[in-house]
Amino acid sequence: MDVTDLQVFPLHKHPQYLEACCEMINEEWPRSRTARMLSLTASCDKLPTSLILIDSKFSLLGHAKLTCLPSIPNSCFLETVVITKTMRGKKLGTFLMREIEIYCKNILKLEMIHLSTKGQEQFYSKLGYELCPPVSIYGNPMNISKTDLLSSEKVLPQENSCIPPPPPMPKPQSITSSNIKSNKTYMFKYL
Numbered sequence: 657m658d659v660t661d662l663q664v665f666p667l668h669k670h671p672q673y674l675e676a677c678c679e680m681i682n683e684e685w686p687r688s689r690t691a692r693m694l695s696l697t698a699s700c701d702k703l704p705t706s707l708i709l710i711d712s713k714f715s716l717l718g719h720a721k722l723t724c725l726p727s728i729p730n731s732c733f734l735e736t737v738v739i740t741k742t743m744r745g746k747k748l749g750t751f752l753m754r755e756i757e758i759y760c761k762n763i764l765k766l767e768m769i770h771l772s773t774k775g776q777e778q779f780y781s782k783l784g785y786e787l788c789p790p791v792s793i794y795g796n797p798m799n800i801s802k803t804d805l806l807s808s809e810k811v812l813p814q815e816n817s818c819i820p821p822p823p824p825m826p827k828p829q830s831i832t833s834s835n836i837k838s839n840k841t842y843m844f845k846y847l
């Protein structure tokens with residue numbers, strides 16, 4: 657397929673594709689229609705954003721969702737990447753990923769993309785994604801472990817005692833370590 661026939665748009669700018677998108681994604685990862693539509697209708701100019709791949713006949717060919725990654729503010733988390741079943745293996749996934757990267761860099765002004773996968777590692781690695789420790793898609797910029805919290809509690813000042821120096825700050829999560837357990841492969845790419 658000629659790439660000049662293809663276009664990638666934010667779903668919220670073309671809501672007429674909501675139903676088709678819901679069906680395509682649910683065919684791959686079955687979920688209640690209500691839950692899926694809730695997720696898709698959350699798409700907006702900031703994050704989350706659902707991007708859709710359309711051909712010259714205005715048929716829906718693919719989808720991907722970008723979500724906020726609070727622990728790594730200059731990145732986002734890419735999920736629900738899917739190409740419609742009959743059109744796989746024709747480089748459409750590659751085209752969609754390239755357009756997603758341009759969107760993230762130029763529109764969202766991000767420097768990285770993170771994702772997790774189980775089975776599509778080779779697809780992403782061919783696109784330049786590298787392995788990384790699991791990242792948290794929830795919560796705060798710093799990942800505070802239970803051990804960090806317990807060790808902080810131990811040094812809380814006791815009643816009537818002199819106030820000791822404050823406990824050391826927990827170490828921020830680095831790219832080489834993580835205390836998140838997952839059976840998925842986490843990958844990232846600098847844009």
Ligand SMILES: CC(C)(COP(=O)(O)OP(=O)(O)OC[C@H]1O[C@@H](n2cnc3c(N)ncnc32)[C@H](O)[C@@H]1OP(=O)(O)O)[C@@H](O)C(=O)NCCC(=O)NCCS
Pocket residue numbers: 684736737738739740743744745746747748749750751772773774775776777778779782
């Ligand atoms: C993964 C997916 C998006 C790839 O899209 P696609 O259009 O079929 O992929 P492309 O044709 O652009 O493939 C690009 C390259 O990746 C390779 N590739 C694609 N899927 C692969 C897989 N599952 N395992 C190994 N290699 C794969 C292709 O062989 C091709 O290699 P080449 O450049 O050497 O020829 C698509 O197969 C899909 O929708 N899968 C189901 C949903 C899914 O698993 N999504 C990923 C969630 S993490």
